[in-house]
Amino acid sequence: MADDRLSSEVRDRLQERRDEQTASGTLVASDEEAYVGDTITLRGLNLPADTEVDVIWKTVEGRWGVLQANEVVGAQYRPRTVTAFTARTDADGRFERDWEIPEDYGGEHTIELRTDEDGPPLAKTTIAITPWFELDRTEAPLGEFFTITGYGIGPNVLENNYQIAWDNGTMGFMTGVINRGTATARVRAVGPVGSHELQVWRNYRGVPFLQNNTQSPFGEVAGGRQYAWSVEVTDPESEPETAWVESMFDEAPLPAHMPDPDRETEAELEISPQCGQPGTDTVLTGRGFPPEQRVDLVWHTHEGHRVKDIPITPEPVPGVLPSVETDEEGSFQLEFEVPKDRGATRPITAMIDGESVAVTGFMLQPEITSIAPTSGPSGTEIEIALSGIGWPIYENAYYFLYDNKPLGYICGLEAKINETVLRAAGEPGWHFIDVYPSLFDVQDDEPNFELIPHLSYLDNHPVRPLPGLHMAFEITE
Structure with missing residues (x-):
């Protein structure tokens, strides 16, 4: 080659x-x-x-x-x-x-x-x-967001990975891979109230090269335009939301993640809606089945483990969906609530006499299942549970930031409900936990996109855009 x-x-x-x-x-x-x-x-x-x-x-x-x-x-x-x-x-x-x-x-x-x-x-x-960057505003209330837009990013290895730093702490990266060099990143306005520093860096290794603007052979980050801003965080008019997920996209399940039926027939399955979070009310419709026939409906999760070298495959989960009886025209309709599970495509099969004859799927999207407590003194243990975190590499490593500082990631393969415990840290007042997509593994070594919060996830993430998850905690006196 x-x-x-x-x-x-x-x-x-x-x-x-x-x-x-x-x-x-x-x-x-x-x-x-x-x-x-x-x-x-x-x-x-x-x-x-x-x-x-x-x-x-x-x-x-x-x-x-x-x-x-x-x-x-x-x-x-x-x-x-x-x-x-x-x-x-x-x-x-x-x-x-x-x-x-x-x-x-x-x-x-x-x-x-x-x-x-x-x-x-x-x-x-x-x-x-020449790449350049602009900031939508230089003042924002505590808990809201600044938006950085980059233009002319990439495609070469040296200019397609830009890092965002808040108060000299690297938050994550932005890239313009699939958006013709344009990318957006949102940066939370975190405390304390007052002046803070926001800066764009560049380096193919995924972390800032601190000689970008002094001794880099590739010139300054933005070729002479602004790449750093002093911003002001102001008092909010109302208390921040304690937990919310960004608006999600209307999307369909991915055929690549659904098993083929055991037997080709005229039977069809259709689900509406095709996507949503756990708890979504859905309608499953079957057509073209034998009349007055028992059909066993089977929900599938994905199980396996990359690190343990166990192949990840769709596995049936008994008891989630019932069996149904088709009418004299070979049709049926079932209403059910989507369960908590690993995210991404959740296959659903229709079985007759132990063989699958029709397949559909539901695109399960992330949710914040719980955060508790939402206030307390410094050192309080904050229990967080998330569901709908996907198993594929492009979405299984959601990365946590605490007050814009990277903390670590969770793995969507470990459980249907991902649980972690964080310790509240900082001065009295509001503190923010933001959870962003990252890439668990990338075959190409350069540039380095692995296990770094992907801040341009909405317009440049692989396969499909994913939402950010946001939480707030108030440290009391």
Whole structure:
């Protein structure tokens, strides 16, 4: 595979040289480097007169490489070509046009002029996109959030992993793998009330390289734009919520995580809704079964253990769902409450005479089952229980932050209800526990995305977006 990749790279270089030798015109950009959102001027010279030319922007498309919607290989990119605009040359074979740099990945991009899609370019130039970051506000009430948005992130290893620090403590990372270099991260406004420091760092190892802005050969984090802010945390108008989960997405179960039926039949299962937290009221409908037939319905969990090298497979859980009798048309309908279980796709099978004849699934989403107590003196033991934490690698290691400081993770494989005990620490007042997705294991070693809170989980997480879970505890005098 390495030889094939090398051969491909050699072919690309040879093709570029051939294109340069046959190029007949000149393309000049007003800037060699720019930020997303900047306007640059492109000038074409020595081109065919009175001719329409396509201005081609060459970039990449990013995605997470994931096997079986479970094992995360790493960030992967493939070439993507976009027609930025079409211009007409004048009688002297010239044109000039202002153009805004689109939301895209950082690094060098080639711009070509073409009249024929299959022919060599008439001219080309390059421009490098420099990553930059903006903060939505510099003042927020205690318990609310600041939002950092990054533009032009990646795709190269050195520029696609940025770390967020609060008061010189690293919270986690943000990346723009699947969102064309744009990513958002929310940072909790934690106490005490007053001034705090928020900063963006960069390093492929997943932790800040402290010479980013002084002696890095790759330049400052944002190429001269702001990467650190002094922010103000103010008194809240009302008490923070003690426990809440971010809005979840309407999503379907993943076929890769459902077993195939033992026997192919006309029978079908349909569930509504297809997703939700434990306790969701659902309706399971069966059609195409034999008339007046007993059907055993079986709920499945996933069991196994990566560390112990025990394969993770869907396993039936007796007693969760009942048996039903189809009507004279071979149909049935069952209302039931989704139980607490490991998260992600929960298969449901319909069995006749010990064989499964139809399969569906329910996408089980996370919930905060309980937090108790929610107030007490420093040192109080806080018992926390979560359910619906998934077993796949991209979601089984939810990571806890206490007042924006990373503490550790829980494993969605260990139990249907994940329980932990934290000790309240800090001065009297409100303190915050935020639980974010992370990646338990990534096959690619660089950059390092493993077991670090993924702060851009909403718009750049592998497979599917996952919600953050948020809690608050009040330390009393």
